[in-house]
Amino acid sequence: MNNEVTKAIYLENGIDPDVYDFCAKALDGLKERFEEIDKRAELNQLKVLKAFRDNRVSYECLQGSTGYGHDDIGRDTLEAVYASVFKTEDALVRPQITCGTHALALALMSNLRPGDELLSPVGKPYDTLEEVIGIRPSRGSLAEYGITYRQVELLSGDRFDYDGIRAAINERTKMITIQRSKGYQTRKSFSVDEIRELIEFVKSVKPGVLVMVDDCYGEFTELHEPSEYGADMMVGSLIKNPGGGLAPIGGYIVGTHECIENAAARLTSPGCGKDVGASLDVLRSMYQGFFLAPTVTASAMKGAIFAAAVYEKLGYETIPKAEESRHDIIQAIRFNDADKLIAFCKGVQAASPVDSHVTPEPWAMPGYNDEVIMAAGAFIQGASIEFSADGPLRPPYAAYFQGGITWPHVKFGIINTVQELKNKNLVTV
Numbered sequence: 001m002n003n004e005v006t007k008a009i010y011l012e013n014g015i016d017p018d019v020y021d022f023c024a025k026a027l028d029g030l031k032e033r034f035e036e037i038d039k040r041a042e043l044n045q046l047k048v049l050k051a052f053r054d055n056r057v058s059y060e061c062l063q064g065s066t067g068y069g070h071d072d073i074g075r076d077t078l079e080a081v082y083a084s085v086f087k088t089e090d091a092l093v094r095p096q097i098t099c100g101t102h103a104l105a106l107a108l109m110s111n112l113r114p115g116d117e118l119l120s121p122v123g124k125p126y127d128t129l130e131e132v133i134g135i136r137p138s139r140g141s142l143a144e145y146g147i148t149y150r151q152v153e154l155l156s157g158d159r160f161d162y163d164g165i166r167a168a169i170n171e172r173t174k175m176i177t178i179q180r181s182k183g184y185q186t187r188k189s190f191s192v193d194e195i196r197e198l199i200e201f202v203k204s205v206k207p208g209v210l211v212m213v214d215d216c217y218g219e220f221t222e223l224h225e226p227s228e229y230g231a232d233m234m235v236g237s238l239i240k241n242p243g244g245g246l247a248p249i250g251g252y253i254v255g256t257h258e259c260i261e262n263a264a265a266r267l268t269s270p271g272c273g274k275d276v277g278a279s280l281d282v283l284r285s286m287y288q289g290f291f292l293a294p295t296v297t298a299s300a301m302k303g304a305i306f307a308a309a310v311y312e313k314l315g316y317e318t319i320p321k322a323e324e325s326r327h328d329i330i331q332a333i334r335f336n337d338a339d340k341l342i343a344f345c346k347g348v349q350a351a352s353p354v355d356s357h358v359t360p361e362p363w364a365m366p367g368y369n370d371e372v373i374m375a376a377g378a379f380i381q382g383a384s385i386e387f388s389a390d391g392p393l394r395p396p397y398a399a400y401f402q403g404g405i406t407w408p409h410v411k412f413g414i415i416n417t418v419q420e421l422k423n424k425n426l427v428t429v
């Protein structure tokens with residue numbers, strides 16, 4: 001199709017010719033990047049398909065259960081599929097795990113005991129984990145149960161402080177928590193290779209120490225996952241990458257049999273463990289979403305790279321840069337200006353398939369310390385594998401943008417953010 005035809009459709013959708021041309025130029029030069037992403041999606045797709053075939057997923061598996069959920073073959077098979085894809089002994093994948101924070105809290109609380117210490121060798125964890133750990137005092141935190149916490153800051157250039165980590169590991173250190181994605185920080189996200197090296201290091205200092213990786217937003221962005229390289233647990237949310245945009249709820253923990261049994265005993269009850277927990281009517285979307293996850297993640301990655309290319313061209317600092325390698329689907333853009341951050345989020349909202357007519361405003365979201373603005377017109381409430389943006393209202397006023405279950409949608413959405421900034425006279429193209 002000729003470029004003028006494409007352009008005419010964008011103009012019909014409220015994009016100015018100069019905004020379209022500016023963004024189209026940013027897209028030139030991303031062709032090779034996109035081919036590489038498609039290649040990775042192909043390999044990850046085959047990995048997932050193989051797990052479905054090897055575990056003999058049947059039509060019956062999609063049906064779900066009620067009540068206690070005893071002998072729920074669909075639930076048990078889905079967990080086997082997750083364990084196959086992530087190459088772990090066992091998995092817990094449940095709608096009763098309400099979100100990513102819950103999955104992480106569950107993994108921590110079920111595998112730590114009073115007197116144990118948790119260590120983060122990668123600096124501050126994700127905002128919501130501050131209350132789980134008790135860095136900010138909170139009802140029911142690990143701190144309330146006498147579980148202590150230490151963290152070692154990253155060195156300049158986001159390098160691991162190996163000497164500091166060695167010094168921080170002591171006889172009480174029971175678990176190491178490693179967050180792959182940057183979350184609401186402007187550090188880089190870690191590659192699987194970097195995480196592998198860190199895991200090898202901490203296990204050499206203290207053999208037997210447990211390692212948990214927070215893999216939120218990281219799944220399927222590379223060919224391998226941290227769970228393949230010595231992590232005892234890897235944890236994530238089903239309304240992010242592995243849910244493929246279809247799972248309506250849920251979290252997962254994959255890992256060693258021992259860690260998963262502990263988590264199951266805490267999620268349901270000692271004695272019941274994995275054997276109870278009805279899957280109701282969500283299994284079909286959990287299976288189908290996981291099946292779609294590799295290509296959905298690829299769409300989101302293309303969107304993130306395009307956003308970086310556009311905003312670099314406009315002169316903003318982006319993390320990561322358009323040409324840098326990617327280890328999650330998050331793109332941060334530093335606006336250094338609250339109005340620009342808000343305008344960006346409004347542009348995302350207005351380009352959404354649901355609630356495009358509403359205006360996002362900053363609010364005090366539970367679990368977060370600062371006011372946060374969130375833009376999401378998603379089919380699943382708060383699903384950040386769907387095209388969405390958010391950012392805490394604090395310097396450097398960075399927008400964290402992620403998701404997009406189809407690449408054409410994210411492409412339009414990003415162009416629309418530039419249009420929104422232009423309408424407010426906040427950028428010139």
Ligand SMILES: *Cc1c(COP(=O)(O)O)cnc(C)c1O
Binds near residue numbers: 099128214217
């Ligand atoms: C999203 C996220 C979480 C928490 O997940 P929720 O589903 O929002 O509770 C934890 N860690 C990281 C790195 C995340 O991106």
